[in-house]
Every structure is written in structure tokens, then in C-alpha cells.
Amino acid sequence: MIREVESIIIQTICRILIPFIQLFGLYVIAHGHGSPGGGFQGGCILAASFVLIVVAFGLQEAKRRFSEKLVNLFSSIGVFIYAWTGWMALLLGANFLDYGRLSKILPADPVHARYYGVFAVEVGVGITVMAIMVSLFIDLVTGGEHEEAPE
Amino acid sequence: MKLLALIASMITGALLIYATTDFPDWGDPQSPASLHVSPRYIQKTMEETAIPNMVTAILADYRGYDTLFEETVILTAGISAILLIRRSRK
Numbered sequence: 001m002i003r004e005v006e007s008i009i010i011q012t013i014c015r016i017l018i019p020f021i022q023l024f025g026l027y028v029i030a031h032g033h034g035s036p037g038g039g040f041q042g043g044c045i046l047a048a049s050f051v052l053i054v055v056a057f058g059l060q061e062a063k064r065r066f067s068e069k070l071v072n073l074f075s076s077i078g079v080f081i082y083a084w085t086g087w088m089a090l091l092l093g094a095n096f097l098d099y100g101r102l103s104k105i106l107p108a109d110p111v112h113a114r115y116y117g118v119f120a121v122e123v124g125v126g127i128t129v130m131a132i133m134v135s136l137f138i139d140l141v142t143g144g145e146h147e148e149a150p151e
Numbered sequence: 152m153k154l155l156a157l158i159a160s161m162i163t164g165a166l167l168i169y170a171t172t173d174f175p176d177w178g179d180p181q182s183p184a185s186l187h188v189s190p191r192y193i194q195k196t197m198e199e200t201a202i203p204n205m206v207t208a209i210l211a212d213y214r215g216y217d218t219l220f221e222e223t224v225i226l227t228a229g230i231s232a233i234l235l236i237r238r239s240r241k
Contacts, residue, residue, distance in 0.1 A: 034204055132226060
């Protein structure tokens with residue numbers, strides 16, 4: 001079990017550091033097609049910020065910010081976004097995951113529609129990886145015995 | 152019986168190591184992968200997908216199926232962990 005240790009130094013540093021970690025995670029996801037990075041890496045960085053919340057403020061505080069229900073919902077939503085990006089192409093008359101056909105609903109030519117399709121897919125990957133990493137961390141670190149935070 | 156298993160696995164391992172000598176050299180420009188697949192990605196990624204990062208273009212576009220089910224594997228791993236070790240007390 002995680003034992004709560006109130007330390008003003010750790011909590012203050014984390015309060016300053018966590019927004020920057022999350023911003024960097026979003027940057028890695030959003031910049032995945034321009035520089036090294038992508039959904040998997042950015043999702044892990046976002047999950048690391050929640051791990052830091054658990055370490056510094058305790059499990060209950062982390063669960064108040066990112067509840068168990070929301071974690072489970074997010075882990076499914078990511079796969080949903082990815083699969084539906086593929087299905088949109090299918091519904092518009094192309095092959096599954098053929099993003100070029102998304103140009104019919106996006107204000108872009110087929111080549112740039114692929115660019116935006118890949119961006120949507122990376123966002124989906126990032127959401128799932130983040131939520132699953134948080135869920136795995138909380139389960140493994142408590143041995144599965146944890147309760148929902150009181151509202 | 153244990154001896155037999157040891158001999159069998161050693162023969163299989165020796166065969167596999169022998170087979171690796173047939174592989175093309177590391178980074179060989181004449182290997183099949185470098186002759187057909189890589190040049191196509193290197194030359195066409197920008198004009199087909201407009202994605203500056205070739206790795207991401209291969210990961211999410213050319214190999215989109217692969218990545219979709221990689222993500223599903225991660226989801227399955229998370230669900231399995233929840234099912235196996237979470238004991239929620241209501």
C-alpha cells in the first residue's frame with residue numbers, strides 16, 4: 001500500500017512540475033508526425049504525471065482528479081476514436097483506414113486528409129495508453145485493493 | 152526423457168543459428184527489404200501522406216491495421232489486469 005507522507009516540498013514541486021509534464025505529453029502526441037514521438041510515447045508521459053500525483057498527494061487525491069470510471073471510459077474511447085477513423089473512411093467509400101477519403105468531410109485535399117487522419121489516430125492511441133497506464137499503475141501498486149474516492 | 156528434450160532443443164537451436172548465416176548482412180543495400188520496401192517509403196511518404204516523419208507515416212498509415220490492434224492489445228492487457236487483481240469493495 002501507498003502510505004501518505006505529507007511533505008510541503010514534494011507537493012509544491014509537483015504542483016509546479018505536473019502542468020509542464022502534461023503539456024510536454026500533449027506536445028509529443030500532437031507533434032508525432034513532425035518529430036520523434038507519437039501516441040504511445042505521449043500517452044506514457046501523460047500517465048507519468050498522474051503517477052506523480054499518486055506519489056506526491058496520495059491515491060485518494062489522484063482518484064478525485066481522475067476517477068476510476070473516467071479511466072475505464074478513456075481507455076475504451078481511444079480505441080473507439082481509432083476504429084471510427086477507419087470506419088469513417090469505410091463509410092465514405094474507401095478501404096478501412098484509408099484516410100485519403102476523409103477529404104470529403106475535411107477541408108483538405110486527399111494527401112492532407114491522410115495527415116489529419118494520422119493525427120486523429122495518434123490522439124486515440126495517446127488517450128488509451130494514458131488511461132491504461134494509470135489503471136495498471138494503480139492496480140499493481142495497491143494489489144488491486146483500492147476504493148473509489150469520496151465525492 | 153529430460154536428456155531427449157535437451158538434445159532436441161540443442162539440435163533446434165543449432166539449426167536456427169545455422170540458418171541465421173543465410174540472412175543478409177546488417178544494412179546490406181542489396182537485401183530484398185532495401186530493394187523494394189524501403190525506397191518506396193523513403194521516396195513516396197511525403198507526396199502520398201504529407202507527413203514529415205516517415206516512421207509515423209509507416210506506423211499509422213501504411214501499417215494502420217497493425218497499430219490499431221497493437222492498441223487493442225494494450226486495452227486487453229489493462230482489462231485483464233483489472234479482471235485478475237482488482238477486488239473492489241462496495
